[in-house]
Amino acid sequence: MEVANRYITIKTQVDGEPKESDFELKTSALSLSLDSGSNDMIVKNLYVSIDPYQINRMKSHSSSQKAIGFAAAITPGEAIDAYGVAKVVASANPEFEKDDLVVGLITWGDYSLLKGGNYMLRKFDPMGFPLSYQVGILGFSGLTAYGGFFKVCKPKKGEKVFVSAASGSVGNLVGQYAKLFGCYVVGCAGSKEKVALLKEKLGFDDAFNYKEESDLKSALKRYFPDGIDIYFDNVGAEMLEAAVANMNTFGRVAVCGVISEYTDAAKRAAPDMLDVVYKRITIQGFLAADHMNVFSDFISTTTDHLRTGKLYAIEDVSNGLESFPSAFIGLFRGHNTGKKIVKVADE
Amino acid sequence: MEVANRYITIKTQVDGEPKESDFELKTSALSLSLDSGSNDMIVKNLYVSIDPYQINRMKSHSSSQKAIGFAAAITPGEAIDAYGVAKVVASANPEFEKDDLVVGLITWGDYSLLKGGNYMLRKFDPMGFPLSYQVGILGFSGLTAYGGFFKVCKPKKGEKVFVSAASGSVGNLVGQYAKLFGCYVVGCAGSKEKVALLKEKLGFDDAFNYKEESDLKSALKRYFPDGIDIYFDNVGAEMLEAAVANMNTFGRVAVCGVISEYTDAAKRAAPDMLDVVYKRITIQGFLAADHMNVFSDFISTTTDHLRTGKLYAIEDVSNGLESFPSAFIGLFRGHNTGKKIVKVADE
Numbered sequence: 001m002e003v004a005n006r007y008i009t010i011k012t013q014v015d016g017e018p019k020e021s022d023f024e025l026k027t028s029a030l031s032l033s034l035d036s037g038s039n040d041m042i043v044k045n046l047y048v049s050i051d052p053y054q055i056n057r058m059k060s061h062s063s064s065q066k067a068i069g070f071a072a073a074i075t076p077g078e079a080i081d082a083y084g085v086a087k088v089v090a091s092a093n094p095e096f097e098k099d100d101l102v103v104g105l106i107t108w109g110d111y112s113l114l115k116g117g118n119y120m121l122r123k124f125d126p127m128g129f130p131l132s133y134q135v136g137i138l139g140f141s142g143l144t145a146y147g148g149f150f151k152v153c154k155p156k157k158g159e160k161v162f163v164s165a166a167s168g169s170v171g172n173l174v175g176q177y178a179k180l181f182g183c184y185v186v187g188c189a190g191s192k193e194k195v196a197l198l199k200e201k202l203g204f205d206d207a208f209n210y211k212e213e214s215d216l217k218s219a220l221k222r223y224f225p226d227g228i229d230i231y232f233d234n235v236g237a238e239m240l241e242a243a244v245a246n247m248n249t250f251g252r253v254a255v256c257g258v259i260s261e262y263t264d265a266a267k268r269a270a271p272d273m274l275d276v277v278y279k280r281i282t283i284q285g286f287l288a289a290d291h292m293n294v295f296s297d298f299i300s301t302t303t304d305h306l307r308t309g310k311l312y313a314i315e316d317v318s319n320g321l322e323s324f325p326s327a328f329i330g331l332f333r334g335h336n337t338g339k340k341i342v343k344v345a346d347e
Numbered sequence: 348m349e350v351a352n353r354y355i356t357i358k359t360q361v362d363g364e365p366k367e368s369d370f371e372l373k374t375s376a377l378s379l380s381l382d383s384g385s386n387d388m389i390v391k392n393l394y395v396s397i398d399p400y401q402i403n404r405m406k407s408h409s410s411s412q413k414a415i416g417f418a419a420a421i422t423p424g425e426a427i428d429a430y431g432v433a434k435v436v437a438s439a440n441p442e443f444e445k446d447d448l449v450v451g452l453i454t455w456g457d458y459s460l461l462k463g464g465n466y467m468l469r470k471f472d473p474m475g476f477p478l479s480y481q482v483g484i485l486g487f488s489g490l491t492a493y494g495g496f497f498k499v500c501k502p503k504k505g506e507k508v509f510v511s512a513a514s515g516s517v518g519n520l521v522g523q524y525a526k527l528f529g530c531y532v533v534g535c536a537g538s539k540e541k542v543a544l545l546k547e548k549l550g551f552d553d554a555f556n557y558k559e560e561s562d563l564k565s566a567l568k569r570y571f572p573d574g575i576d577i578y579f580d581n582v583g584a585e586m587l588e589a590a591v592a593n594m595n596t597f598g599r600v601a602v603c604g605v606i607s608e609y610t611d612a613a614k615r616a617a618p619d620m621l622d623v624v625y626k627r628i629t630i631q632g633f634l635a636a637d638h639m640n641v642f643s644d645f646i647s648t649t650t651d652h653l654r655t656g657k658l659y660a661i662e663d664v665s666n667g668l669e670s671f672p673s674a675f676i677g678l679f680r681g682h683n684t685g686k687k688i689v690k691v692a693d694e
Contacts (some may be wrong), residue, residue, distance in 0.1 A: 268619065275614070276602050
């Protein structure tokens, strides 16, 4: 048996802001008969995580990633790989059976052919939650927020926390975890609606629209008259500079991502290092993968809070394979609210 | 009895590079009779520490210091206060006697009048070492190097360490501690003679003259083909950017000072935050005062190494009160090798 497998590729490397014409929908025939003993597997993709960092894998040059061999470059013409939820349709791997639900590295396509058995994929128990949660609040977005906040920021109750891109997939969770932990939390986002979501639904103490602020340093001074203890940075550039200027002694900056710099190689944060010295500020980059040791804590804490209604999963789902490019491009234009997901197919 | 007390002041705030005309030598009469019960004390200044950070106290505006109340601004017309060694000449404080040797906060002057008893000064035992060591290798320069390297950088044996301003008061000690600990150490400095000192006398594995390098990023790539694990930053700006670009995963940057930025408010380091995230780099500012808890370790380790000849005290002493301005100005022109000290008087 054979199926037509549609998938999304980049036509060539993408430098700068991604646009629709950078992407292409291709179709190829995919045989569902697998050689026994190959350990190959074919899964039907259901929910796929749409993440800003993927733009760095699409660039013609990205020294950071080459240096560490992390998240290799995406090859033009091939299906883009991404984290997602899928269902096994054919398996030559004895550990997986047809209809198993799996989460891990799949593709921007209808199906993913996983070869050889070394694929990064595991079975999971939905625990009564929607399958999409596996790519967001119970997946790497959640772990990034949890590990980044608790392990990198090392919060104390009552500390003052600032989150940028606070309505984004990670930011909204950082703010929610910080509130549940007992911190004072202010977030910034890019629209009135997002600001309202943070304040009214997610319980942030305050929030503001950074697009309405001509001087970010003064804005932060207004929202944090007593200074910032923790800054969870998702954006970089001027916001990082403004946060450092408003930080308290022994303040901590967790650098989770720098989305404002991803599509503009010339854009950089130049925080005042005199502040860093005199206020003994720590600026630390991290990846969710560094915090796998807290994965079970993260899952039990997060599912408890979800069940008691103390934590909200904010999802922004686009439907259908054709929506991958616009879903991805929208990340860099601030179109998403919460976790951006493409739903490829029904279970 | 009365003495003529000469002292150095700034005429007005100093923004930008300091120059001779910013300073003034004044003389005032100082009575050596103190009111009993006043706890006042008069000391004769012997050795005074000359430190780059003092320029930040001379500025018309320094937000960092205002924010944290650390090292208050220097008032034009008044004697500049600084860390140094002195001898008590008159004391209305029962804890001190005439001829006691003391170390702590004194002045750029012949004598310091210390009022009220709350002065930051203590008696000390020279332990057989020159008195000048108290303001350098056995004082805050030493503690800065020791605390910064061991507590902030958290080295492991065999790690690769880069030190900037490596022939400076702190840098030369960081390199020596790092070598004694078992790290691979490369330093940069601003002259052929300094580079020779690092390699030939202080045991650095390698060293280079940054003024001969047109591309610091490539230079560091050459000296660290396997990457940098620890960067002890004394200079900031382009060197910090180049170090971050060459850092290994989980690399640590201890920001001790940013001398290249002190006299040029427009000069900033803009390290690539994508590197900081992907390589999980930590950039941490610190002050020696944060590491008082390791003071006794620092003293015992350092005096042991000095006695066995494994550690060298590199001092650069100017003689006489008149030399304060040129000694200080020279710091920003790279004139000093090792700890810059003004010897005001013989014991």
